[in-house]
Structure formats: structure tokens, C-alpha cells
Amino acid sequence: MGEHVNSRWPARLHVVTGKGGTGKTTVAAALALGLASGGRRTLLVEVEGRQGIAQLFEVKPLPYKELRIAQVAGGGEVRALAVDPEEALLEYLDMFYHLGAAGRALRKVGAIDFATTIAPGMRDVLLTGKVKEATTRSHDGRRVYDAVVLDAPPTGRIGRFLNVTAETARLTKMGPIKTQSEGVASLLRSPITSVHVVTLLEEMPVQETLDAIAELKSLNISLGRIIVNGARPALLTAGKVTKAELKRGLADAGLPTDAAAVNGLAAEAKAYLTRRELEESLRTELAEAGRPTVELPLLPGGADRAGLDELARELMRA
Amino acid sequence: MAEPLDVDRLLADPAIRIVVCCGAGGVGKTTTAAALGLRAAEVHGRRTVVLTIDPARRLAQSMGLSELDNTPRQVKGIDGENGGELHAMMLDMKRTFDEVVQQHTTPQRATEIFANPFYQAMSSTFAGTQEYMAMEKLGQLRSTDEWDLIVVDTPPSRSALDFLDAPARLSRFLDGRMLRLLLAPARSGKSMFSLVTASFGLFSRAVQKILGAQLLTDLSGFVAALDSMFGGFRQRADETYRILQDPQTAFLLVAAPEKDAVREAAYFAERLVAERMPLAGLVLNRMHRSEIPGLSAERSEAAAEALTGDQQMTADALRIHAALMRQVEREVRVAATLTEAFPTVPATSVTAQPADVHDVDGLRTIGTLLV
Numbered sequence: 001m002g003e004h005v006n007s008r009w010p011a012r013l014h015v016v017t018g019k020g021g022t023g024k025t026t027v028a029a030a031l032a033l034g035l036a037s038g039g040r041r042t043l044l045v046e047v048e049g050r051q052g053i054a055q056l057f058e059v060k061p062l063p064y065k066e067l068r069i070a071q072v073a074g075g076g077e078v079r080a081l082a083v084d085p086e087e088a089l090l091e092y093l094d095m096f097y098h099l100g101a102a103g104r105a106l107r108k109v110g111a112i113d114f115a116t117t118i119a120p121g122m123r124d125v126l127l128t129g130k131v132k133e134a135t136t137r138s139h140d141g142r143r144v145y146d147a148v149v150l151d152a153p154p155t156g157r158i159g160r161f162l163n164v165t166a167e168t169a170r171l172t173k174m175g176p177i178k179t180q181s182e183g184v185a186s187l188l189r190s191p192i193t194s195v196h197v198v199t200l201l202e203e204m205p206v207q208e209t210l211d212a213i214a215e216l217k218s219l220n221i222s223l224g225r226i227i228v229n230g231a232r233p234a235l236l237t238a239g240k241v242t243k244a245e246l247k248r249g250l251a252d253a254g255l256p257t258d259a260a261a262v263n264g265l266a267a268e269a270k271a272y273l274t275r276r277e278l279e280e281s282l283r284t285e286l287a288e289a290g291r292p293t294v295e296l297p298l299l300p301g302g303a304d305r306a307g308l309d310e311l312a313r314e315l316m317r318a
Numbered sequence: 319m320a321e322p323l324d325v326d327r328l329l330a331d332p333a334i335r336i337v338v339c340c341g342a343g344g345v346g347k348t349t350t351a352a353a354l355g356l357r358a359a360e361v362h363g364r365r366t367v368v369l370t371i372d373p374a375r376r377l378a379q380s381m382g383l384s385e386l387d388n389t390p391r392q393v394k395g396i397d398g399e400n401g402g403e404l405h406a407m408m409l410d411m412k413r414t415f416d417e418v419v420q421q422h423t424t425p426q427r428a429t430e431i432f433a434n435p436f437y438q439a440m441s442s443t444f445a446g447t448q449e450y451m452a453m454e455k456l457g458q459l460r461s462t463d464e465w466d467l468i469v470v471d472t473p474p475s476r477s478a479l480d481f482l483d484a485p486a487r488l489s490r491f492l493d494g495r496m497l498r499l500l501l502a503p504a505r506s507g508k509s510m511f512s513l514v515t516a517s518f519g520l521f522s523r524a525v526q527k528i529l530g531a532q533l534l535t536d537l538s539g540f541v542a543a544l545d546s547m548f549g550g551f552r553q554r555a556d557e558t559y560r561i562l563q564d565p566q567t568a569f570l571l572v573a574a575p576e577k578d579a580v581r582e583a584a585y586f587a588e589r590l591v592a593e594r595m596p597l598a599g600l601v602l603n604r605m606h607r608s609e610i611p612g613l614s615a616e617r618s619e620a621a622a623e624a625l626t627g628d629q630q631m632t633a634d635a636l637r638i639h640a641a642l643m644r645q646v647e648r649e650v651r652v653a654a655t656l657t658e659a660f661p662t663v664p665a666t667s668v669t670a671q672p673a674d675v676h677d678v679d680g681l682r683t684i685g686t687l688l689v
Contacts, residue, residue, distance in 0.1 A: 019343070019344060020342065021342070021343060021344025021345070021574070021578070021579065022344070055578075203674040204344070204674070205344075207374065232641070235637055235638055236631065236634045236635070241631060241635060242631075245632065246632050246635060248629070248632070249629040249631065249632020249633070249635075249636075250621075250632060252629055253621035253622075253624060253625055253629075253632065253636070255613065255621055255636075261610055261613065263609070264608075264609030264610035265610060265635050265636070265639055268609055268610075268635070268638055268639050268642055269634075269638055271672045272638045274672040274673060275673070278672075278673050278674075300644060302648075
């Protein structure tokens with residue numbers, strides 16, 4: 001397997017964030033599918049216990065295990081993992097302290113819940129630590145995954161989630177958690193990682209995208225692309241509609257030309273132009289962030305497998 | 319389709335003192351809450367306060383909110399002819415938490431607590447703190463009896479249920495078994511871990527090794543300082559929970575006609591019913607509608623294809639219409655899955671606006687679309 005999965009998407013760990021409702025899970029899944037083309041293997045990870053991946057692929061809730069969720073033409077595959085912080089902590093304790101059955105007992109008395117609750121930063125270290133482990137894992141001298149795609153927390157929480165060192169340093173001055181958080185921190189700041197922000201051409205998502213990019217930049221975390229989801233084709237590029245012309249056109253097309261039809265069509269066209277003008281100004285705002293941008297089309301049939309494959313192709317072309 | 323939701327009757331009803339807007343993130347909860355508040359003040363003459371969590375900057379500015387100062391500010395530029403007033407505030411999570419601490423302990427203890435790194439972490443990052451503090455603030459606003467109506471916008475949480483669960487989780491955490499174990503030295507003067515079971519001893523050693531001894535010292539200090547407040551915390555959480563169940567409260571579930579938002583809304587509606595919270599209605603937000611529903615998507619697409627080059631404008635207008643018709647169809651289908659799942663819950667829908675709302679006029683328009 002080559003050094004780079006894909007020269008256009010050179011990172012090995014792709015972190016996908018975005019405001020809630022922008023379709024970041026869909027985009028993360030499409031990216032995992034796209035990067036698995038050409039016989040590669042990718043891992044799609046979620047960390048918030050939402051089971052968004054399972055819902056998207058219409059399968060049963062995912063366990064804390066890496067399971068194949070999709071096959072890709074050319075022999076590639078996407079595996080999926082829902083990281084559970086409690087399981088990650090137990091796995092971690094086991095690795096360092098060989099707790100075995102005692103670990104399970106701790107869970108019964110609520111100790112694990114307690115430990116991950118008293119130190120929210122620790123929870124994030126465990127989650128990102130697991131992602132790091134999968135990204136760097138090798139078997140027989142070969143990388144297990146050509147790329148890992150993380151469906152990350154939304155823009156509002158992404159800075160805190162990825163800035164694990166600062167969060168844990170507040171609480172712990174030494175010990176393996178600190179070592180682990182430092183390892184995660186340097187991975188997230190290396191070219192191996194790329195954080196992509198998904199947005200819609202709507203005011204709040206764009207504002208949050210710009211805020212998140214500024215925040216991640218100030219944390220020196222490796223930024224990737226802005227991914228505009230649900231983009232509509234540009235129509236009426238001349239920018240105006242006249243009712244007289246509409247009426248002639250409708251007549252030529254053999255459609256009704258009564259006032260209601262002409263006025264209705266004109267009103268819809270004007271609403272479209274208002275919307276597009278707003279979208280254009282949002283595109284300009286996004287461009288000021290200075291990040292490469294890719295636009296994905298609105299999926300008329302929704303995010304089923306065919307839709308995801310279409311988005312995957314668009315992403316790999318970009 | 320469920321019966322229509324009579325928003326005006328709800329807003330006019332003097333027995334309704336709290337309206338909680340809930341739903342998934344990104345569905346327009348904040349705008350809906352602000353529009354409801356404005357209508358209650360202007361049309362129904364009620365002295366209204368809107369508690370927002372994280373409004374869009376321009377929406378906040380339009381209501382005169384320039385900072386997170388935790389104080390209701392009167393919104394200017396509204397019609398006060400019916401004697402109503404609109405006030406708005408943005409939640410400052412940390413300050414609200416600080417106020418709770420101050421109310422329940424001595425100034426000296428409060429200073430100790432504020433200096434503790436655990437308190438600092440928890441008051442700004444504990445999962446659910448924002449939700450808990452939103453409910454705390456609601457309790458405070460209600461207890462002054464200063465407002466005819468309080469409209470609450472719930473936080474954009476990981477799960478829309480967090481604000482229901484957070485008070486219980488936080489109080490469980492604060493007086494839970496683990497904390498009592500850790501508290502042992504403060505109470506008995508003995509070593510923190512001398513009285514505990516073998517597995518807890520193992521755990522504490524693991525925690526000590528992983529996190530370092532300093533962390534446990536800080537934690538134990540935090541817990542000892544908060545000890546006097548446990549009863550107060552739990553009592554307040556319970557009180558707020560009871561207010562939410564009371565008939566003076568009306569929950570409005572806001573949903574956008576998208577698969578994810580509707581799925582979350584359905585889950586949320588089930589939870590509200592299970593918790594005996596008064597679910598007053600569904601608001602289907604951002605529903606598109608066509609001006610000429612008689613012209614089908616297929617027919618206008620076929621016509622657009624057939625038109626020649628010099629009729630580009632009409633062809634594009636027909637394509638726009640076709641895309642709109644398909645969107646309307648999809649939205650109606652998605653929305654129906656929600657209304658059909660909750661046939662007894664009244665529903666209303668709000669037509670999508672071409673541009674985002676960021677002034678009082680825009681909120682007024684949404685208000686008229688809601689009723």
C-alpha cells in the first residue's frame with residue numbers, strides 16, 4: 001500500500017466536523033467510501049454514541065468493534081466503529097494495568113461512569129486516543145487502514161474535543177493519560193491529520209464554520225477543506241425574470257399561461273434569486289477563510305447507498 | 319394529520335406561564351422561541367421574557383442582546399399597544415453556576431470552590447452543565463413571579479434530551495456513591511481509600527497512577543467544599559423538574575422536515591410523554607410550499623427540456639419549480655411520519671423563508687406564520 005491513499009486527500013486521519021444538521025455524518029461516510037476505492041480499506045469512526053453510522057447504512061446499532069459496513073467496487077471496504085468512552089477506558093486500563101474481571105466490576109459500581117464524568121477532558125483523550133491507535137495500527141508491517149475518517153463532534157465542541165492536551169493538562173500533570181494526550185496532540189498537528197468542516201450555504205452553519213476554522217487555526221490543528229453540502233445548480237444566471245417572457249415561454253411549452261401560473265412561477269423564481277444572492281454572499285464569506293472548498297450536490301433521492309456513492313465520486317474528483 | 323395547533327390560544331392563556339421550545343439542533347428553535355415571545359407581547363399583551371441559549375449573532379443583536387450577561391434586557395422597537403413587553407436574555411452558563419454556588423454556601427467556601435480546578439472544568443465543560451443551568455435559570459425566572467410568560471429555547475445538545483436528564487445526572491453525580499467514598503476523609507478524618515472495597519481500592523490506585531495524586535487531592539477538595547450544597551442541588555433539580563411537569567408549562571416540539579430531525583423529534587416526543595411532560599404541540603418548521611401546486615414536477619421538467627435556447631429563462635424557472643415540487647413532496651412525506659406517529663398531538667407548520675430572520679420584522683412574520 002502506498003504512502004498516500006490519494007494525492008488529493010493526502011492525510012490518513014480525516015476529521016469531519018460541521019454544525020448539527022449540515023450532514024457531517026453523510027459526508028464522513030461518503031469520504032470513507034471514496035477513500036476505499038481502488039481496493040483500499042478505511043475505517044469510519046463515530047464517538048458521540050448517536051449511532052449515526054448505523055442509521056445511515058440502515059444496520060443494527062454498532063458494537064464497540066470494527067465491523068465491515070460497506071464493500072466498494074474494486075475490492076475496497078469500509079469498516080465502522082462506534083467508540084464508547086467507557087469501553088475505551090476499560091480497554092486502556094486493561095492494556096496498562098491488566099485489570100481483567102476487576103475492570104468489569106468497576107463498571108458495575110459506576111466507577112467508569114464516574115471517572116469519565118469527573119474529567120470530561122479524559123473522556124476526549126480516550127476517544128481521540130482510540131482514533132489515533134486505529135490510524136497508526138499495523139499488522140505484519142502493513143497499515144491496517146489506508147485512511148481513518150472520524151465523524152467528529154459538531155463545530156461548537158470541536159476545538160475543545162481536539163485540544164486534548166490543554167484540557168487534560170488542567171487536571172493532570174503526569175501519568176499515562178498525559179503521555180497519551182501528548183501523542184494525540186502531536187498527531188492532530190501533523191500532516192497525517194486533516195480537519196474538514198461541512199457546511200450548508202446558510203447563515204448559522206457558515207458562521208460556525210468560520211468560527212471553528214479560526215479556533216482550530218489558533219490551536220495549530222491541521223485544517224483540510226470546507227465541504228459545502230446540499231449545493232443547488234446555478235439557474236437563472238442572468239439574474240432576472242420578466243413575466244412577459246415567462247408567458248411566451250409557457251405558451252411555447254404548451255403549458256397554462258393564465259395569470260396565476262405566470263405570477264406563481266415568477267414568484268418562485270424571485271424567491272430562488274433571493275436565496276441565491278444570499279448563498280453567493282455566504283460563498284464569499286467562506287472564501288475569506290482561505291481554505292480549499294468542495295461543493296457537494298443536494299441528493300434528490302436522499303442519502304441512500306447510491307447517493308453516498310455519488311457524493312464519494314464528487315469528493316474524489318475534488 | 320393531527321388537529322391544528324392553536325398557537326394564539328396557547329400564548330393568550332394566562333394559566334400558561336412557561337413555553338419550552340425543544341427539538342434537534344439546527345431546526346430553528348431559537349427563532350421560533352423569539353417569534354413566540356414577540357407575538358405573546360405584541361398581540362396578547364403579556365409581559366414576556368425569552369431565555370435563549372446560543373442565538374445567531376445577528377438575531378441576538380436584533381433583540382438588543384450584545385453580550386452574555388445573564389440579565390433580561392427589554393427588546394426595543396416592538397408594538398406595546400396591548401400593554402405587553404418583550405425581554406430577552408442569553409444564558410451565561412458559568413455565571414449561573416457561580417450564582418448557584420454562592421446561594422448555597424458561605425462566601426469563604428464559595429471562594430475555595432471557584433479556585434478549584436475541578437470546579438472550573440465542571441462549570442464550563444461538564445456534559446449537561448449548560449442544560450442544567452438553562453433549567454436552573456428557568457427556575458429562577460419563574461420563582462420571581464415577575465413574568466406573565468417565559469419562553470425557553472433549549473440548548474443544542476448532543477441529544478435533545480439532555481436538558482431533561484442533566485439535572486438528575488448532575489445531582490446523582492454530586493451526591494453519588496463514588497463521591498461519598500471519596501468524601502470519607504473529610505467526614506471521618508481517615509484516609510480517602512481506607513474504607514473501600516478491594517475493587518474500589520484497585521480502581522483508586524489505577525486512577526492515582528493514571529491521573530496523578532494531585533488530581534485526587536483537587537477532587538477531594540472540590541467534593542468537600544461542595545458537600546454542604548448537595549441537598550440544595552438536588553432539591554432545586556427536583557423543583558425544576560416538577561415545574562416542567564406542571565400544566566403551567568407547554569412544550570412545543572420544533573422539527574424541520576428532514577429525516578434526522580424528525581427521527582430525533584419522534585424520540586423526544588416519546589420521552590416527553592413518558593416523563594409526563596405537557597407536550598402541547600408540534601411545530602413543523604421551514605416547510606416549503608409551491609405557488610402553483612397544480613403543475614407537476616414531471617410536467618415542468620419535460621417542458622423545460624423541450625424549450626429552445628432563447629427560452630432559457632422560462633426553462634430555468636420551470637426547473638426551479640420542478641425542484642421545489644419535489645422538495646415539497648419529500649417534506650410532506652417526512653413530516654407525515656411524525657404527525658402520523660403522534661396523531662393526538664396538535665401540529666402547525668411554518669413556511670420556509672427565502673432568507674434567514676435577523677430582525678424584529680422577520681420575527682413578526684414568523685409569528686403570523688405560526689398561528
